[in-house]
Amino acid sequence: MLSILASSGASSAAGMGGMILWLVILFAFMYFFMIRPQKKETQKKNAMLSELATGDTVLTTSGFYGTVIDITDDTVIVEFGSNKNCRIPMQKSAIAAVEKPEEA
The missing domain is CATH 2.30.30 (SH3 type barrels.)
Structure with missing residues (x-):
């Protein structure tokens, strides 16, 4: 009985680590494909307006x-x-x- 509880705790820890890994990958994807290009476009527009x-x-x-x-x-x-x-x-x-x- 004790070995069943120990093995289920190890699998849930591995599952939690996998979920954290996917969250990190999702955040990196959002940063490089959504947030970063928008910041570059904002900087470009601000530079254009400052040279007006x-x-x-x-x-x-x-x-x-x-x-x-x-x-x-x-x-x-x-x-x-x-x-x-x-x-x-x-x-x-x-x-x-x-x-x-x-x-x-």
Whole structure:
């Protein structure tokens, strides 16, 4: 009877070790395929927004193209279209892409 209890305790310890191993593998998978790429993308977007300057052409998250007129801390004034009266203040986080003007 004692040997049956001892062997069942050893198998449950081995089963617990296997479960911990699978949890570690699952966490590593989530880190390398979900968390790490998202961090890289966030760093890339922050670098893009920090290099933003007046005169740059931007694409907003809503799909509008415009030209940056003025920049404050977290607000950007963007001029849309050829009409010089269409200037809209927006948050920097609403900018999806930046295109630097070509130097002639």
